[in-house]
Amino acid sequence: MQWLSLAAVTALLAQNAAAQNMLRFACSQLVVDRVDPLVNPGMTYTPHLHQIVGGNSFNISMDPASHDLVSKSTCTSCSFQEDLSNYWTAVMFFKHKNGSYHRVRQVGNGGPQGRLINNGGLDIYYIPNGKTTAFRPGFRMLIGNAVNTDNNKVQKANICHRCWNSVNENTFVGGAPCSGSDTVAIPKDPSCKMIRQTIIFPACWDGRNLDSPDHTSHVAYGQGSGANGGGACPSSHPVKLPQIMYELMWNVTEFSDRNMWPTDGSDPFVYSMNIGGAAAHGDYVFGWKGDSLQKAMDNRCNLNNDCPAAGLHSQPPEKYNACTIKQQAPEPVDGWLSALPMGEGAMRA
Numbered sequence: 479m480q481w482l483s484l485a486a487v488t489a490l491l492a493q494n495a496a497a498q499n500m501l502r503f504a505c506s507q508l509v510v511d512r513v514d515p516l517v518n519p520g521m522t523y524t525p526h527l528h529q530i531v532g533g534n535s536f537n538i539s540m541d542p543a544s545h546d547l548v549s550k551s552t553c554t555s556c557s558f559q560e561d562l563s564n565y566w567t568a569v570m571f572f573k574h575k576n577g578s579y580h581r582v583r584q585v586g587n588g589g590p591q592g593r594l595i596n597n598g599g600l601d602i603y604y605i606p607n608g609k610t611t612a613f614r615p616g617f618r619m620l621i622g623n624a625v626n627t628d629n630n631k632v633q634k635a636n637i638c639h640r641c642w643n644s645v646n647e648n649t650f651v652g653g654a655p656c657s658g659s660d661t662v663a664i665p666k667d668p669s670c671k672m673i674r675q676t677i678i679f680p681a682c683w684d685g686r687n688l689d690s691p692d693h694t695s696h697v698a699y700g701q702g703s704g705a706n707g708g709g710a711c712p713s714s715h716p717v718k719l720p721q722i723m724y725e726l727m728w729n730v731t732e733f734s735d736r737n738m739w740p741t742d743g744s745d746p747f748v749y750s751m752n753i754g755g756a757a758a759h760g761d762y763v764f765g766w767k768g769d770s771l772q773k774a775m776d777n778r779c780n781l782n783n784d785c786p787a788a789g790l791h792s793q794p795p796e797k798y799n800a801c802t803i804k805q806q807a808p809e810p811v812d813g814w815l816s817a818l819p820m821g822e823g824a825m826r827a
Contacts, residue, residue, distance in 0.1 A: 500605040501774060502591055503782035505531035505556040505565060506799045507598030512807040512819055515540035516618055516693055516761045522807040527569045527750035527819045531555050531599045533562030533765050534803050542616045547765030553801035557782050559791050563765035565602060567724060568749040571818060572733040575740045578814045582728045591781055597799040603723035607707025610720045612772035613764040616688040619697050621679050622759025629662040629756045635703035637758050641665040642672035645731055655705045664747045664755040668734050677724040677760040681708025682715035720775055724760050752818050
């Protein structure tokens with residue numbers, strides 16, 4: 479048997495990823511706000527801060543019985559104009575040794591499929607594996623536990639972080655997402671120029687419930703792991719969904735000076751709950767127009783390209799970047815803050 483070099487294996491993985499038909503597109507920052515209509519509906523100044531992307535009808539309540547994202551949104555911060563869904567995650571902060579905090583900025587990702595342009599925000603993947611059934615209007619789910627502090631309680635195949643030693647996000651680093659040296663914990667290596675966060679959602683549905691009290695029980699992971707579209711589904715959740723993956727590139731270059739890092743042994747990078755990677759989580763509310771997502775899956779629409787067979791139209795960056803809303807829980811979130819935005823409104827340092 480002839481063994482391949484690590485570089486050759488990595489190249490093959492990249493080629494396979496590039497060859498797989500899937501939607502992969504940019505979503506710029508709609509707002510950074512302390513609201514969470516999935517877990518804390520109707521509440522302003524929720525326990526921690528989120529960054530939200532997608533349709534501009536996002537609000538603090540979003541009652542699933544009455545809030546139709548498609549009809550109420552007039553724009554989307556995602557590159558496909560047919561996608562009025564909302565996607566959100568916690569926000570990464572750098573903790574200075576003097577006790578102040580600074581939000582880490584996000585950039586678009588590169589990799590073998592090409593560069594995506596983001597104004598903050600994240601990249602979204604919809605990965606099919608065989609025949610998939612698109613989400614129905616009103617569908618919601620989340621992954622991760624915002625209060626978890628134990629890395630061992632997180633499946634690395636679903637939520638992970640990767641250190642990138644290059645500031646060029648177009649240089650592909652490593653193999654498939656959430657594999658190899660990826661970690662649940664946020665890397666704390668000063669050589670990291672970027673930290674890539676990956677969140678992979680379940681791709682199996684019970685076929686009945688659009689949500690559940692814990693926002694997770696109506697979905698499940700199939701056989702296998704990683705960003706492969708999900709394997710065979712269990713009998714309890716027999717309906718195969720498109721596998722959703724969030725990809726976030728946190729640019730940590732301005733915080734690489736170890737003289738800025740905490741001297742008490744605490745982590746230099748935390749999420750907005752003041753917890754590390756174990757508490758990373760993602761929320762999803764479906765909002766594609768009509769049957770456009772089902773058609774996209776059936777017609778093997780690919781990446782962020784126009785797909786006439788499904789009626790998908792990719793917007794230019796200047797259009798989706800312009801789709802923003804005001805904070806509904808107003809407070810400073812940029813610059814140096816004296817404390818994380820938790821409890822009362824945040825204050826500048």
